[in-house]
Amino acid sequence: MILENGVIRTMDPALPVARALAVAGDRVAGGVGTHETALASPERVDLAGRCVLPGFTDSHVHFPTWSLAQRQVRLEDTATLDEALERIAAALRDVQPGGWLRGTGWRSGDWSPPTEPTKEALDRITGDTPAALMARDYHSLWLNSAALARANGDLEIDGGIVVRDAQGEPTGVLREECAWHFRDSHVRPTEDEMVEASREGVRIAVSRGVTSVHDKDGWLGALGVWQRLRDEGALHLRVWQSIPADQVEHAAALHMHSGFGDDLIRVGYLKAFMDGTLGSQTARLLDGSGVEITSRDELVEIIRAGARARLPVAVHAIGDLANRDALDAFEQTREEWRGLRPRIEHAQLLAEEDIARFAELGVAASVQFSHAPSDAEIAERFWAGMTDRAYAYRSLWDTGALLANGSDAPIEELDPWAGVVAAVSRDWHPEQRLSLDEALLATTVNPAWLARDEHRRGKLLPGYLADLVVLDRDPYETDDIANVNVVATMLSGRWTWNSPPWEDR
Numbered sequence: 478m479i480l481e482n483g484v485i486r487t488m489d490p491a492l493p494v495a496r497a498l499a500v501a502g503d504r505v506a507g508g509v510g511t512h513e514t515a516l517a518s519p520e521r522v523d524l525a526g527r528c529v530l531p532g533f534t535d536s537h538v539h540f541p542t543w544s545l546a547q548r549q550v551r552l553e554d555t556a557t558l559d560e561a562l563e564r565i566a567a568a569l570r571d572v573q574p575g576g577w578l579r580g581t582g583w584r585s586g587d588w589s590p591p592t593e594p595t596k597e598a599l600d601r602i603t604g605d606t607p608a609a610l611m612a613r614d615y616h617s618l619w620l621n622s623a624a625l626a627r628a629n630g631d632l633e634i635d636g637g638i639v640v641r642d643a644q645g646e647p648t649g650v651l652r653e654e655c656a657w658h659f660r661d662s663h664v665r666p667t668e669d670e671m672v673e674a675s676r677e678g679v680r681i682a683v684s685r686g687v688t689s690v691h692d693k694d695g696w697l698g699a700l701g702v703w704q705r706l707r708d709e710g711a712l713h714l715r716v717w718q719s720i721p722a723d724q725v726e727h728a729a730a731l732h733m734h735s736g737f738g739d740d741l742i743r744v745g746y747l748k749a750f751m752d753g754t755l756g757s758q759t760a761r762l763l764d765g766s767g768v769e770i771t772s773r774d775e776l777v778e779i780i781r782a783g784a785r786a787r788l789p790v791a792v793h794a795i796g797d798l799a800n801r802d803a804l805d806a807f808e809q810t811r812e813e814w815r816g817l818r819p820r821i822e823h824a825q826l827l828a829e830e831d832i833a834r835f836a837e838l839g840v841a842a843s844v845q846f847s848h849a850p851s852d853a854e855i856a857e858r859f860w861a862g863m864t865d866r867a868y869a870y871r872s873l874w875d876t877g878a879l880l881a882n883g884s885d886a887p888i889e890e891l892d893p894w895a896g897v898v899a900a901v902s903r904d905w906h907p908e909q910r911l912s913l914d915e916a917l918l919a920t921t922v923n924p925a926w927l928a929r930d931e932h933r934r935g936k937l938l939p940g941y942l943a944d945l946v947v948l949d950r951d952p953y954e955t956d957d958i959a960n961v962n963v964v965a966t967m968l969s970g971r972w973t974w975n976s977p978p979w980e981d982r
Contacts, residue, residue, distance in 0.1 A: 483524025
């Protein structure tokens with residue numbers, strides 16, 4: 478196959494642009510010259526001026542959870558508590574008898590006036606139907622009385638918060654470990670539900686140019702979901718899968734080191750949590766506020782256990798103290814994990830003196846460019862006077878840190894191009910903008926490196942896998958990158974979405 482009459486952006490500085498690209502089997506065959514045109518009846522694809530890039534990677538996504546959220550009541554854009562309740566009431570009619578009303582996306586800090594949700598507010602709408610609504614950041618859970626009754630008073634968990642009223646009664650909001658314990662004990666989806674939802678999720682993802690994901694739903698048994706999709710021929714992207722940190726000994730016993738798997742699904746890394754989030758006001762800050770989920774010393778032991786099993790650690794850290802503790806733990810264990818390519822997820826608020834430590838230690842910053850515009854208003858409220866060092870992508874890049882771009886879907890929508898646009902067009906603290914080239918490197922080349930695939934993915938070079946995306950125009954030659962659209966997606970030389978020919982623009 479020859480893709481011609483367009484712009485090929487290889488993402489390799491030695492030969493950044495080509496006019497055509499040859500694909501043989503599942504690989505890039507190289508630029509198009511006499512040899513390629515002499516091939517027996519090659520299929521020719523007229524790009525008609527369109528642009529080809531390496532396929533996009535979402536470096537931080539909760540894929541089955543995001544897929545399930547497409548079928549639940551969504552509250553992200555509700556402006557008031559009453560509006561949220563109206564949407565919940567409308568969704569109630571679709572709940573099967575004896576079933577749960579599930580939803581996601583609320584953030585009380587976005588409501589005007591700011592109002593904390595309560596079980597009483599939900600009870601008026603839901604009655605005896607149990608309701609469980611995850612916050613936008615997935616670190617808080619809003620329950621009604623029918624749902625709380627399922628726990629029979631078993632709500633308290635170390636590392637979590639049960640929000641209580643003046644009389645000591647649960648308000649209906651659980652945070653951090655308490656929220657996750659309730660979710661896992663009472664509202665956990667079945668594997669069949671996850672497979673059905675993820676089947677459609679894959680179709681949506683590939684329509685947005687995604688050829689690879691770094692999934693964070695290992696705790697949900699996502700490996701089983703991916704394997705079922707692969708076995709039925711419905712898996713059209715590559716998966717670099719997390720394992721919960723508390724399962725490291727099980728992985729070690731089975732010799733499931735990083736990279737174990739096949740061409741589509743591989744075990745990647747351990748996932749741990751240092752603290753909470755901005756939206757739930759549980760991010761751990763140097764001023765002493767927030768929730769500690771994992772201490773520095775505990776993370777040291779997780780890193781060491783991972784190193785023995787040859788599994789790198791990806792650790793969630795939002796607040797400046799959480800990030801410092803994580804960096805300290807990686808520094809203390811540096812000789813043990815060397816070569817394993819660890820990462821800090823989010824790195825949203827950093828002390829100035831810690832920014833350069835990512836590059837110095839060789840710890841990647843797995844960030845979400847789309848979080849900055851979404852969180853700007855609430856960050857100015859909760860982190861007043863500190864936002865000059867929040868979402869500090871330019872500062873990190875300039876020190877030599879490796880940045881990988883993800884969505885954290887379902888917190889943001891799984892849409893890598895939206896993340897690229899957010900990085901390049903950022904208006905809030907514009908001094909932290911990235912160039913288009915940098916944002917694309919963080920969405921193509923750098924994630925492949927984290928997955929130890931840098932010699933076969935992330936660039937369009939001879940011998941690399943033919944994982945690519947076709948855009949309707951060259952984003953380097955337009956002033957309107959927000960309206961650049963994905964035309965088609967290819968994985969291993971096969972079109973996974975919208976095979977040609979394409980209609981003229």
